[in-house]
Amino acid sequence: MGLIEQIRDFSVPSPTKIVMVAIDGLGGLPDPATGKTELESANTPNMDCLAFEGNCGLMDPVSPGIIPGSIPGHLAIFGFDPLEYDIGRGAMEAIGINFDLQAEDIVARGNFATVDENNVILDRRAGRIATEKTTELCQLLDGMRIQDVNLIVRPVKDYRFIVVLRGIGLASGVSDSDPQVNGVKPRKIIPLNEPAAKTADIANKFIIRSKTILNKHHPANMILLRGFSKRPHFPSLPEIYKVQAAAISSFPAYKGLSRLVGLDVLETGNEIEDQFNTLDEYFKDYNFFYLHVKQVDTAGEDGNFSRKVELITRVDKLLGNVIRLNPEVMVIASDHSTPAIMALHSWHPVPVLIHSKWCRPDKINKFSENSCLKGGLGRFPAVQLMPQVMAHALKLGKFGA
Amino acid sequence: MGLIEQIRDFSVPSPTKIVMVAIDGLGGLPDPATGKTELESANTPNMDCLAFEGNCGLMDPVSPGIIPGSIPGHLAIFGFDPLEYDIGRGAMEAIGINFDLQAEDIVARGNFATVDENNVILDRRAGRIATEKTTELCQLLDGMRIQDVNLIVRPVKDYRFIVVLRGIGLASGVSDSDPQVNGVKPRKIIPLNEPAAKTADIANKFIIRSKTILNKHHPANMILLRGFSKRPHFPSLPEIYKVQAAAISSFPAYKGLSRLVGLDVLETGNEIEDQFNTLDEYFKDYNFFYLHVKQVDTAGEDGNFSRKVELITRVDKLLGNVIRLNPEVMVIASDHSTPAIMALHSWHPVPVLIHSKWCRPDKINKFSENSCLKGGLGRFPAVQLMPQVMAHALKLGKFGA
Numbered sequence: 017m018g019l020i021e022q023i024r025d026f027s028v029p030s031p032t033k034i035v036m037v038a039i040d041g042l043g044g045l046p047d048p049a050t051g052k053t054e055l056e057s058a059n060t061p062n063m064d065c066l067a068f069e070g071n072c073g074l075m076d077p078v079s080p081g082i083i084p085g086s087i088p089g090h091l092a093i094f095g096f097d098p099l100e101y102d103i104g105r106g107a108m109e110a111i112g113i114n115f116d117l118q119a120e121d122i123v124a125r126g127n128f129a130t131v132d133e134n135n136v137i138l139d140r141r142a143g144r145i146a147t148e149k150t151t152e153l154c155q156l157l158d159g160m161r162i163q164d165v166n167l168i169v170r171p172v173k174d175y176r177f178i179v180v181l182r183g184i185g186l187a188s189g190v191s192d193s194d195p196q197v198n199g200v201k202p203r204k205i206i207p208l209n210e211p212a213a214k215t216a217d218i219a220n221k222f223i224i225r226s227k228t229i230l231n232k233h234h235p236a237n238m239i240l241l242r243g244f245s246k247r248p249h250f251p252s253l254p255e256i257y258k259v260q261a262a263a264i265s266s267f268p269a270y271k272g273l274s275r276l277v278g279l280d281v282l283e284t285g286n287e288i289e290d291q292f293n294t295l296d297e298y299f300k301d302y303n304f305f306y307l308h309v310k311q312v313d314t315a316g317e318d319g320n321f322s323r324k325v326e327l328i329t330r331v332d333k334l335l336g337n338v339i340r341l342n343p344e345v346m347v348i349a350s351d352h353s354t355p356a357i358m359a360l361h362s363w364h365p366v367p368v369l370i371h372s373k374w375c376r377p378d379k380i381n382k383f384s385e386n387s388c389l390k391g392g393l394g395r396f397p398a399v400q401l402m403p404q405v406m407a408h409a410l411k412l413g414k415f416g417a
Numbered sequence: 418m419g420l421i422e423q424i425r426d427f428s429v430p431s432p433t434k435i436v437m438v439a440i441d442g443l444g445g446l447p448d449p450a451t452g453k454t455e456l457e458s459a460n461t462p463n464m465d466c467l468a469f470e471g472n473c474g475l476m477d478p479v480s481p482g483i484i485p486g487s488i489p490g491h492l493a494i495f496g497f498d499p500l501e502y503d504i505g506r507g508a509m510e511a512i513g514i515n516f517d518l519q520a521e522d523i524v525a526r527g528n529f530a531t532v533d534e535n536n537v538i539l540d541r542r543a544g545r546i547a548t549e550k551t552t553e554l555c556q557l558l559d560g561m562r563i564q565d566v567n568l569i570v571r572p573v574k575d576y577r578f579i580v581v582l583r584g585i586g587l588a589s590g591v592s593d594s595d596p597q598v599n600g601v602k603p604r605k606i607i608p609l610n611e612p613a614a615k616t617a618d619i620a621n622k623f624i625i626r627s628k629t630i631l632n633k634h635h636p637a638n639m640i641l642l643r644g645f646s647k648r649p650h651f652p653s654l655p656e657i658y659k660v661q662a663a664a665i666s667s668f669p670a671y672k673g674l675s676r677l678v679g680l681d682v683l684e685t686g687n688e689i690e691d692q693f694n695t696l697d698e699y700f701k702d703y704n705f706f707y708l709h710v711k712q713v714d715t716a717g718e719d720g721n722f723s724r725k726v727e728l729i730t731r732v733d734k735l736l737g738n739v740i741r742l743n744p745e746v747m748v749i750a751s752d753h754s755t756p757a758i759m760a761l762h763s764w765h766p767v768p769v770l771i772h773s774k775w776c777r778p779d780k781i782n783k784f785s786e787n788s789c790l791k792g793g794l795g796r797f798p799a800v801q802l803m804p805q806v807m808a809h810a811l812k813l814g815k816f817g818a
Contacts, residue, residue: 019480019500376446376454376765376786394796396481403482407764414762415479416486416499417509417670 020095020256023403026413029258032344034409035295035305038093039331040086041313043353043366043385047321054321054356055367056384058328062335063369063383066346070371072380073393075401077352083363086269086313087111089351094277094306095402096250104188104245109178111276114268115170117247122181122188122215125243126169128153128236129202135238137198141175142236150177153236157226165218179222179241187212193223194240202240215244252278257304257406264294265308279306288327292334299341316354317361324356345409346371348383349401365395372408421496421657424804427814430659433745435810436696436706439494440732441487442714444754444767444786448722455722455757456768457785459729463736464770464784467747471772473781474794476802478753484764487670487714488512490752495678495707496803497651505589505646510579512677515669516571518648523582523589523616525645527570529554529637530603536639538599542576543637551578554637558627566619580623580642588613594624595641603641616645653679658705658807665695666709680707689728693735700742717755718762725757746810747772749784750802766796773809 044054077084077092078099087108088098103111106123117123128142128150151171157179158169165183172178189212193202202223207216223239230237254261255278263274263281271281280302284294291307298305309331315324338346346369353364367388378392389395393404406412445455478485478493479500488509489499504512507524518524529543529551552572558580559570566584573579590613594603603624608617624640631638655662656679664675664682672682681703685695692708699706710732716725739747747770754765768789779793790796794805807813 019483022500023483374446374759374763377452378790379787390791392790393481394475394790396796400481403480404764405482407482407484412482412484412764414484414486416489416504417506417513 018100019403020251022415023412024251024256026415027256027258027406027411028413030409030411031303032409032411033299033303034259034345034347034405035307035338035341035343036347036349036405037331037335037338038090038306038308038349038351039312039328040308040310040351041316041354041361042328042350043355043362043364044316044324045355045357045362045364047357053385054316054324055328056386057325058332060328060332060383062332062339063348064381066335066339066348066371067369067383067387068381069375070346070369071375071378071393072383072388072391073368074365074385074388074395075368075398076365076395077398079397080365081363083361084352085361086351087273089398090270090273092398093349093351093401094253095399096277097399101248101250103248105243106178107245107248108243109172109176110180111272112269113170113172113178114272114275115178115180117180118182119247120182120184120186122186122244122246124179124219124241126177126179127194127240128175128177129238129240130235131202131238135201137195137200137202137238137240139235140194140196140198140240145175145236147171147173149236150175153230153233156229160222160225162218162221162225167222175236181215181218186215186218188215188244188246190216190219190244192242193219194242202238205241219244248276250277254278257411259304259411260302261304261306262298262302263306263308264291265310266291267308267310270308270310274306288330288334292337296337296341313354316356317359319356319359321356344372345405347405366398368393368401370405370408374408374410419498419501420804421652423816424813425652425657427816428657428659428807428812429814431810431812432704433810433812434700434704435660435746435748435806436708436739436742436744437748437750437806438732438736438739439491439707439709439750439752440713440729441709441711441752442717442755442762443729443751444756444763444765445717445725446756446758446763446765448758454786455717455725456729457787458726459733461729461733461784463733463740464749465782467736467740467749467772468770468784468788469782470776471747471770472776472779472794473768473770473784473789473792475766475786475789475796476750476769476799477766477796478799480798481766482764484762485753486762487752488674490799491671491674493799494750494752494802495654496800497678498800502649502651504649506644507579508646508649509644510573510577511581512673513670514571514573514579515673515676516579516581518581519583520648521583521585521587523587523645523647525580525620525642527578527580528595528641529576529578530639530641531636532603532639536602538596538601538603538639538641540636541595541597541599541641546576546637548572548574550637551576554631554634557630561623561626563619563622563626568623576637582616582619587616587619589616589645589647591617591620591645593643594620595643603639606642620645649677651678655679655705658812660705660812661703662705662707663699663703664707664709665692666711667692668709668711671709671711675707689731689735693738697738697742714755717757718760720757720760722757745773746806748806767799769794769802771806771809775809775811
């Protein structure tokens with residue numbers, strides 16, 4: 017039994033309030049012109065004050081050197097080891113668009129693709145058609161019923177979509193039709209075990225019907241399916257830690273994942289200010305808040321250093337509102353680094369901060385990658401963040417006699 | 418196979434002597450008036466000198482954020498992962514009173530409780546009766562024989578006791594009678610598998626007979642049993658590391674645990690000075706000593722900051738004797754933090770020190786929580802302490818070719 021399952025036995029209810037602000041893609045690398053990272057270049061008096069009174073550190077979301085995707089990065093923040101909780105590709109995409117997967121659904125990731133007259137794949141991505149085109153094509157394929165199974169098709173991004181098989185007697189153990197290379201024919205889907213026979217049959221029939229429908233939609237005249245999977249099961253975070261927990265995020269993937277780990281997803285707007293206003297509004301109703309700021313990561317991925325700096329400065333200002341709410345524990349975390357000079361997610365460990373009256377002082381008075389390196393939390397796997405947060409909120413009793 | 422089992426294959430005998438002084442509850446938090454922790458407030462010239470010549474660090478006994486009980490904390494110091502070696506509640510209590518469990522014994526943790534005339538539990542702790550009363554009641558229940566099984570009952574503390582089933586054909590897989598809430602009847606104990614049928618039967622009969630005996634002893638007119646378990650098995654520390662190893666402690670739990678991991682438990686007195694005198698006396702006879710100082714933790718749990726400071730100062734003075742014995746390796750360790758301002762065990766990592774001529778200098782010249790943060794050992798899981806200690810005593814050969 018893993019640690020997280022054991023924590024359930026010694027966690028205790030407590031009235032303390034916890035606010036975790038997850039700044040997506042927060043970690044960075046220095047601008048060669050100034051030698052300062054995005055975080056070091058931003059104006060962050062609130063973060064620096066929290067660092068002075070609290071503890072800083074650096075965390076590795078998946079494992080040192082591994083570049084986290086958004087979902088594994090967040091899984092770790094929530095305390096679930098992304099190397100242990102294996103999420104199928106189909107399920108991962110469904111979470112990414114916040115699709116409400118049912119417990120018995122089977123979901124696959126799909127590509128629109130181009131095939132020639134002999135059904136040989138010319139382009140696995142159909143010339144990377146745009147999301148708008150994919151949305152249109154998904155509407156053509158959506159809503160089929162094959163035998164007693166309903167098929168739901170939803171666009172993801174660019175040439176990507178998901179197909180959900182909803183019915184009885186389905187199982188996820190089937191092979192992919194996507195051969196992952198051009199120049200060969202799509203593969204027939206085969207069941208990998210007895211109970212998956214029906215799933216394979218339905219999926220193959222869906223592909224044949226889809227091909228007929230897509231016949232005149234070159235370059236998107238075929239579909240390729242892979243990663244058939246079910247909704248992953250996570251222990252409920254509110255049950256493990258005995259908290260009333262809410263998520264505030266405007267992006268589908270984080271809403272989807274929050275729901276899966278048992279958080280209430282609160283309605284909020286698209287601006288950073290909206291997320292902080294929502295926190296204000298619901299502050300009395302919950303005792304654990306996960307507030308997600310996406311825009312910082314987007315600026316990093318765009319390679320826009322100064323925009324990322326501006327956004328961090330803006331988040332710092334908004335943190336003033338959180339400080340005024342005076343929760344017992346405040347956390348600044350992140351799911352991965354996104355250095356603007358790389359314009360990509362990176363493997364660099366991410367700065368993290370816990371603020372509570374029970375922090376042992378570490379004499380750090382600045383929140384930055386470099387000062388976090390010397391902080392009291394040290395460098396640790398992100399999966400160990402949540403127990404430390406809960407400890408600082410006095411929500412954990414003693415382990416063993 | 419875990420690392421500890423593999424170490425057996427490459428550990429080597431060596432004449433070097435190792436003294437580990439485990440200061441229970443050593444880690445602390447600052448007194449708000451001075452900004453200094455207990456350790457920082459104490460006068461510790463010997464520890465500081467050892468820190469200067471050796472390496473400091475911070476350890477997490479169980480996992481970051483987890484508050485260790487004394488037994489898990491010590492298991493980790495001895496090199497056994499407390500999350501991996503699962504000790505049943507009954508066995509944990511038996512170790513705690515240094516009861517000499519036999520390999521085939523089944524032991525349960527018991528509460529004296531209060532029930533009404535319908536056998537509904539009014540108070541799971543019988544008004545928290547004192548240890549003296551529990552000792553008396555245990556004498557009434559001790560020594561029964563049910564079929565061919567002997568039952569041994571021993572007091573633990575307050576309303577707690579253990580019952581040991583000693584006989585043949587017993588197994589630990591049975592449910593609890595303790596429902597863990599008031600307002601319901603005690604549960605019948607049921608076997609969770611075939612071999613445990615006899616155990617359940619004997620335990621149920623013991624409860625019925627005990628109730629009759631306790632009838633006139635309100636509020637302690639019932640018993641509740643839980644955590645039926647066997648003696649845990651640990652690899653022998655002396656065998657793994659090829660050392661002659663002795664434990665010096667005046668407290669039952671640490672004696673019990675030391676015995677389970679294969680250490681000789683030496684007779685000693687109740688004062689801190691007695692432990693150090695015993696070390697002196699036996700120094701020539703062993704090459705690994707575990708010397709346990711309990712009183713520092715007690716002062717912390719009592720919330721007595723100045724007493725904890727005095728006791729650390731006293732331990733420092735006594736360390737002078739150990740330094741004069743000149744063992745090749747000296748270690749200062751601890752099983753958990755007990756900040757006096759919390760008056761509780763806490764999750765904060767504990768300061769640790771290894772002194773040996775083979776330490777790589779880390780330029781730390783003070784033994785304190787804050788300087789340990791910058792020390793050469795870094796922050797690490799306590800389960801990794803023992804291999805590092807043995808390495809510094811040149812007791813480990815090369816791993817792999």
